[in-house]
Amino acid sequence: MESLEQYVNQATKFLWGKKKHEIRTELIGNIKEMALEYQLRGLSATESISEAIKEFGDVRQLSRQFMEVHTMPTVHKTITLLGFVSGFALLAAVSSAAPLQISTTAPLPDCRSVNPTGAINAAFHCTYGGPWVRLSELQDEIKSAGGAVLLANQELQIGFANDKSIVRFSIKNPEPLTPVPGGMPEFVFYQFYSFQRDGETFININTLLENVIRQSQLVVQLEGWQNPNLLVGKTKLTIGTTQTPFIAQHMYSFTLTEALRLQLPNRDQDTKFGKIWGVQYQSADSDNVRYTFKPHRLELLDKSNGIYAVVSQNIAGNLRGTFQYTIAQSQNGILEIALPSQKANFVGSFKDMLGTASELEQNMVLIKLTGQLNGNTFTVVQPKNTFSLAGTR
Amino acid sequence: MDAHQLKGNLELILLSILEPTEMYGLEITKEAQERTNGMFTFSIGSLYPALHRLENAGFIQGRFQAAPRGGSPVKFYKITPSGIQELKSRQREFEAFASAIRSLWSPSSNT
Numbered sequence: 434m435e436s437l438e439q440y441v442n443q444a445t446k447f448l449w450g451k452k453k454h455e456i457r458t459e460l461i462g463n464i465k466e467m468a469l470e471y472q473l474r475g476l477s478a479t480e481s482i483s484e485a486i487k488e489f490g491d492v493r494q495l496s497r498q499f500m501e502v503h504t505m506p507t508v509h510k511t512i513t514l515l516g517f518v519s520g521f522a523l524l525a526a527v528s529s530a531a532p533l534q535i536s537t538t539a540p541l542p543d544c545r546s547v548n549p550t551g552a553i554n555a556a557f558h559c560t561y562g563g564p565w566v567r568l569s570e571l572q573d574e575i576k577s578a579g580g581a582v583l584l585a586n587q588e589l590q591i592g593f594a595n596d597k598s599i600v601r602f603s604i605k606n607p608e609p610l611t612p613v614p615g616g617m618p619e620f621v622f623y624q625f626y627s628f629q630r631d632g633e634t635f636i637n638i639n640t641l642l643e644n645v646i647r648q649s650q651l652v653v654q655l656e657g658w659q660n661p662n663l664l665v666g667k668t669k670l671t672i673g674t675t676q677t678p679f680i681a682q683h684m685y686s687f688t689l690t691e692a693l694r695l696q697l698p699n700r701d702q703d704t705k706f707g708k709i710w711g712v713q714y715q716s717a718d719s720d721n722v723r724y725t726f727k728p729h730r731l732e733l734l735d736k737s738n739g740i741y742a743v744v745s746q747n748i749a750g751n752l753r754g755t756f757q758y759t760i761a762q763s764q765n766g767i768l769e770i771a772l773p774s775q776k777a778n779f780v781g782s783f784k785d786m787l788g789t790a791s792e793l794e795q796n797m798v799l800i801k802l803t804g805q806l807n808g809n810t811f812t813v814v815q816p817k818n819t820f821s822l823a824g825t826r
Numbered sequence: 827m828d829a830h831q832l833k834g835n836l837e838l839i840l841l842s843i844l845e846p847t848e849m850y851g852l853e854i855t856k857e858a859q860e861r862t863n864g865m866f867t868f869s870i871g872s873l874y875p876a877l878h879r880l881e882n883a884g885f886i887q888g889r890f891q892a893a894p895r896g897g898s899p900v901k902f903y904k905i906t907p908s909g910i911q912e913l914k915s916r917q918r919e920f921e922a923f924a925s926a927i928r929s930l931w932s933p934s935s936n937t
Contacts, residue, residue: 458890459874462900463851466893490869498875502882
């Protein structure tokens, strides 16, 4: 026998927020009212509820109808979401004229240090997890663009308008490693996917976007650097706000590293310290770039603002022979970017880039990113002029 | 009544029932059955999505209040001015449709 709670949970499983709460209240009130009539006819409380639920009808049909009315008001086609067994088919052409805003937030999750000595503190690990987006906000925004976001058994499922596939991934955090008693402090990197605070679920926005890029069958496009616009098909989301800005560098590098790996010789190395990847992104704010790279100004042929990367060979220690790149945004045809040698010779192909490299001079390739994150990612370009801001041309 | 026919006219039925007075889901079902001598028998659950659709369109307005016999609150719905206009318009459409159908059953005056 199905309980009232089970029935109502099932009926409202595709709803969320205030609407879910309201509809639950409404259903419970009416089912109890009907059950009261059965009780007056002599049935027990449990039997009465059971009879009332029967009269309410097929719960799967009801949950689907609620979803059609509330979850996807702009989608005309009937869709089947039951268990997502048959896939997610959002077929209506829905677009948002104004971009939707997802505000990001950067609170540290309540996470534990994996290191009992405290040498590497919890905040260190947690810092790698952000920024975060509130699940309820994400749901509202995607929903208003004709899609849907559901969370079931710690798996997040996102259906964008017009996307025939569903983006799904676990937001269950990795288990902290068990430290060896008496062992040395261990450098352990792991990323948090989600956390709960004050009854709200927060999702790691980088994890979210990585999965959208990997799984969506629509064209996924990124525009801009700070608080970028993310376009998934016709759905447009602005990520970040003035108060909590989001910098898109991770999104560009996530895609570009994969794209470059396909075009460059494989330089992955297995060492006793672990795997060294053959293509590495050097963040502009990393110590390596700050202390060993040289600032440059590139004049570009294209005066429109865009995102560029410079690819070169690594000359440092055990990374020698691998490839590295930095990313920056151009402004009015000028690209200010840190490069690994005093003099940069820009060449037209990756093949021409291979060869001798030193801190004084090396061949590099300038590429312009298209912003498309799951397809044609970049084109090779040439700068008009290059100036080293460290003093040497 | 055939389920398809009922479904196609559910919103017209609901607006008609709510025109004179405010009601909550269970009352609406009973009212529909009583006023049509049991011809309209809803799967009660399906009533709520239809009510919400009308509410989203602004044709009815809902508010929670205590159920008549106490207990958990229920949502009472009342028709809005734009709902009354919608009802009139749907009534006209229905009349025109019914009249067209009836004319098919009458002997042709041209023969």
